[in-house]
Amino acid sequence: xxxxxxxxxxxxxxxxxxxxxxxxxxxxxxxxxxxxxxxxxxxxxxxxxxxxxxxxxxxxxxxxxxxxxxxxxxxxxxxxxxxxxxxxxxxxxxxx
Amino acid sequence: xxxxxxxxxxxxxxxxxxxxxxxxxxxxxxxxxxxxxxxxxxxxxxxxxxxxxxxxxxxxxxxxxxxxxxxxxxxxxxxxxxxxxxxxxxxxxxxxxxxxxxxxxxxxxxxxxxxxxxxxxxxxxxxxxxxxxxxxxxxxxxxxxxxxxxxxxxxxxxxxxxxxxxxxxxxxxxxxxxxxxxxxxxxxxxxxxxxxxxxxxxxxxxxxxxxxxxxxxxxxxxxxxxxxxxxxxxxxxxxxxxxxxxxxxxxxxxxxxxxxxxxxxxxxxxxxxxxxxxxxxxxxxxxxxxxxxxxxxxxxxxxxxxxxxxxxxxxxxxxxxxxxxxxxxxxxxxxxxxxxxxxxxxxxxxxxxxxxxxxxxxxxxxxxxxxxxxxxxxxxxxxxxxxxxxxxxxxxxxxxxxxxxxxxxxxxxxxxxxxxxxxxxxxxxxxxxxxxxxxxxxxxxxxxxxxxxxxxxxxxxxxxxxxxxxxxxxxxxxxxxxxxx
Numbered sequence: 001x002x003x004x005x006x007x008x009x010x011x012x013x014x015x016x017x018x019x020x021x022x023x024x025x026x027x028x029x030x031x032x033x034x035x036x037x038x039x040x041x042x043x044x045x046x047x048x049x050x051x052x053x054x055x056x057x058x059x060x061x062x063x064x065x066x067x068x069x070x071x072x073x074x075x076x077x078x079x080x081x082x083x084x085x086x087x088x089x090x091x092x093x094x095x096x
Numbered sequence: 097x098x099x100x101x102x103x104x105x106x107x108x109x110x111x112x113x114x115x116x117x118x119x120x121x122x123x124x125x126x127x128x129x130x131x132x133x134x135x136x137x138x139x140x141x142x143x144x145x146x147x148x149x150x151x152x153x154x155x156x157x158x159x160x161x162x163x164x165x166x167x168x169x170x171x172x173x174x175x176x177x178x179x180x181x182x183x184x185x186x187x188x189x190x191x192x193x194x195x196x197x198x199x200x201x202x203x204x205x206x207x208x209x210x211x212x213x214x215x216x217x218x219x220x221x222x223x224x225x226x227x228x229x230x231x232x233x234x235x236x237x238x239x240x241x242x243x244x245x246x247x248x249x250x251x252x253x254x255x256x257x258x259x260x261x262x263x264x265x266x267x268x269x270x271x272x273x274x275x276x277x278x279x280x281x282x283x284x285x286x287x288x289x290x291x292x293x294x295x296x297x298x299x300x301x302x303x304x305x306x307x308x309x310x311x312x313x314x315x316x317x318x319x320x321x322x323x324x325x326x327x328x329x330x331x332x333x334x335x336x337x338x339x340x341x342x343x344x345x346x347x348x349x350x351x352x353x354x355x356x357x358x359x360x361x362x363x364x365x366x367x368x369x370x371x372x373x374x375x376x377x378x379x380x381x382x383x384x385x386x387x388x389x390x391x392x393x394x395x396x397x398x399x400x401x402x403x404x405x406x407x408x409x410x411x412x413x414x415x416x417x418x419x420x421x422x423x424x425x426x427x428x429x430x431x432x433x434x435x436x437x438x439x440x441x442x443x444x445x446x447x448x449x450x451x452x453x454x455x456x457x458x459x460x461x462x463x464x465x466x467x468x469x470x471x472x473x474x475x476x477x478x479x480x481x482x483x484x485x486x487x488x489x490x491x492x493x494x495x496x497x498x499x500x501x502x503x504x505x506x507x508x509x510x511x512x513x514x515x516x517x518x519x520x521x522x523x524x525x526x527x528x529x530x531x532x533x534x535x536x537x538x539x540x541x542x543x544x545x546x547x548x549x550x551x552x553x554x555x556x557x558x559x560x561x562x563x564x565x566x567x568x569x570x571x572x573x574x575x576x577x578x579x580x581x
Contacts, residue, residue: 008456015414015459016421016436017452018444027456033515034457038403041473044480051475052482054335055291055305055531056555061334075198081428088423091435 002028100125101261102578105170105318108264112159112169119152119159119169122264123213126171130215130262133581139237139247139257141176142184143216155211166321166345168211173257173266176217177224178204178309179298183214187300188232189222191426191446201298202333203267203309203326210325215263218253222448223417224274224302226250227520230511231450238507239282240579241545245504248278254312255282260581265313265322271302272405273499273524275310276536280499280548283538283577285565286312287319288524290555291531292337294323295330303412304335306405306528315575316537316566320344323558339556347559348566353387355564358492362398363523368501371542376498379539379549379568383496386567393492397484400477401526406518407461407474408529413451414458420446453514482530489554494564497523499536499548523550533558537565538574546577 008024008031019027073086082089100122103111111117127145134140148171155169179185179197186192200208208214221231229237229252237252239245240260247256251268255278258266268275270288279286288310296307311322324345329338359380364373384390422428422442429441447455461470488495500520510517527534532552539549549568551561569575 011456011460011463014463015455016418016439016443017447017455018440019452023452027453030453030514031457031460034406034518035460037515037518038407038470041400041403041407041477044397044400044473044477046473046476046480049476049479051472052478053305053475055478055482055529056337058292058335058337063331071198078198079195079425081422081425081430090423091433091438093435 002032004028099129099261101129101264103264104315105166105264105313105321108170109166119155119213120149122169123148123152123171126215126263133260134262136243136581137238137240137256137260137262138235139219139253139260139262140173140216141186141188141219141234141253144183144214148213148215151213155213158211165210165325167207167325169213171213171215171264172207173215173218173254173263174204175220175251175254175266175268177220177269177300178267179300180204180214180217183217185217185300187223188220188234189446189448189451190233191420193427195425197298199298202295202330204298206326218251218257218266218268220253221250222451223300224250224269224271225413225450225454227273227277227517228511229253230507231448233448236507239504240581241283242504244506245545246281246507248281248500248504250274251312252278255279255284255286258282258284258312258314259579261578265311265318267309267326268312269299269307269309270528271306272409272528273521275312276499276524276534276548276550277521279312279536281504281546283546283574283579284312284314285316285319285535285537285575286310287323287535287558288527288533289323289327289558290533292335293327293556293558295328295333295336297330297332301416303409304416305412306409316562316569317345317348320348320562342559344558344562347563350563351387352383352564352567355388355494356492357383357388357390358393358488358495359390360393360395360398360488360495360497362395363497365501365522368498369503369542372498372501372503372547375540375542375547376496376549380496382571383564383568386571390496391492393488393495395484395488397477397481398526401481401529402518402522404474404477404481404529405525406457407470408478410454410458411461411471412458414455414462417451417455450514478529481526485530485532493553494557494560495552497550497552499523499550503542503545503547527552531555533561535561535565537569538577539572540574
């Protein structure tokens with residue numbers, strides 16, 4: 001069963017991706033086909049099984065808290081779509 | 097004398113250090129080959145012939161001074177998912193069409209420090225999501241063995257450029273098979289190292305717990321020499337592992353007598369190409385003839401790997417790709433003053449269909465109410481899949497499987513059916529889930545198309561895999577076969 005258009009729209013809004021009506025229909029069908037493939041996992045008894053984070057077993061890494069140079073701010077801003085002086089320029093976040 | 101662009105790294109290095117050839121000549125031979133075939137192969141997204149020749153001149157000066165290493169002066173293609181300072185890095189996406197990195201990925205930096213010559217950036221599926229290179233936002237790449245067919249993916253450019261003699265070797269990346277599967281489909285060697293062996297710094301993130309950079313070459317030795325150059329701990333990647341450096345080329349040439357190999361029945365799936373099955377069976381017989389013992393083994397959790405992968409990878413992808421908001425770099429929709437509209441339009445126009453599909457899928461799997469049922473369940477399945485491998489590696493040193501259940505398919509054949517496309521990676525995904533090393537080496541042909549054999553070993557068993565593949569390669573002629581273009 002395809003996902004409801006309202007469900008697809010909800011996911012798209014969480015992901016902040018605009019979709020056309022055709023895409024909403026297409027993803028509703030495709031996502032449900034893929035989700036059906038996931039049902040096989042219900043066969044697995046995972047009671048008490050610890051989830052895997054790092055696949056070759058590394059644990060949390062600690063290092064000395066030393067100051068070091070990072071990228072130059074001019075370099076950081078080099079690919080900015082819009083800048084103003086030393087800053088990225090963005091649309092207004094807070095409404096009046 | 098064969099054309100210089102077909103030399104192995106080993107032979108090129110010998111001829112460069114003895115001054116029989118110069119790096120400029122070697123680089124020019126690759127550029128001439130690119131001129132001759134690239135309009136049909138289309139393995140590059142960006143070509144950098146001028147800087148390549150400048151780097152070749154620098155390499156020649158290093159070589160004249162007796163400096164450098166095994167890769168000095170040798171041309172390489174870099175998959176366009178790795179940051180290259182001053183050279184566009186697009187990830188084959190409209191989102192990064194105009195992105196020019198201000199630093200090099202660690203793996204690239206290590207090659208450049210040795211005096212490598214970069215020919216350009218390799219085509220790929222957008223953000224490394226795909227198995228055919230058809231998801232590139234710019235153009236598909238063609239398989240050198242049959243131009244109507246895909247080269248595999250996502251590192252399709254890497255495999256096609258190496259197989260067609262456009263470059264000596266290439267760097268790819270492998271999240272679910274993206275180095276090994278195209279290597280298999282193009283008849284070259286590809287290695288996915290153990291998770292954590294090669295730094296991911298500057299590798300544009302897709303699924304951070306699965307991504308690994310790996311070499312593509314025309315021989316096992318070329319992959320070993322490349323791995324020597326790129327492996328090692330990097331403080332800029334907290335997931336990279338501290339280990340004593342290993343010379344991966346040193347054990348090549350040693351025999352494999354007494355090596356214990358397992359053949360997992362679950363990797364010979366329904367719908368597998370019969371010619372691929374025959375080629376793998378024959379390859380197993382060759383390995384036995386070389387003194388390895390072979391036994392059937394079982395990895396029952398294999399049937400859960402696809403679902404596990406397609407929950408974990410899109411979930412991590414949806415988190416990683418949240419950074420493309422049109423503010424700091426990349427494509428930015430400007431025709432509105434509304435912040436949310438700008439962000440939604442930026443991502444709608446910047447991402448192609450497969451990337452959008454995976455971001456949506458991952459967002460769904462991580463969303464409120466579904467996290468335990470999908471992401472947590474998949475991470476637990478991941479533990480069971482790892483334990484399955486741990487168990488068989490108590491009895492065998494490595495596993496032998498097909499790399500791909502099918503050979504190269506026609507361009508356009510599967511692109512509209514995501515589930516069919518995902519099934520292509522069924523033999524390679526479990527390796528990334530468990531963080532293991534995997535290698536694909538050519539092992540024959542099925543109806544004129546290359547077949548690859550995959551070797552899988554325990555964590556950090558690259559030496560065993562390379563030694564085994566090298567012994568196999570030396571006993572057969574497959575790696576010497578070249579496509580007629």
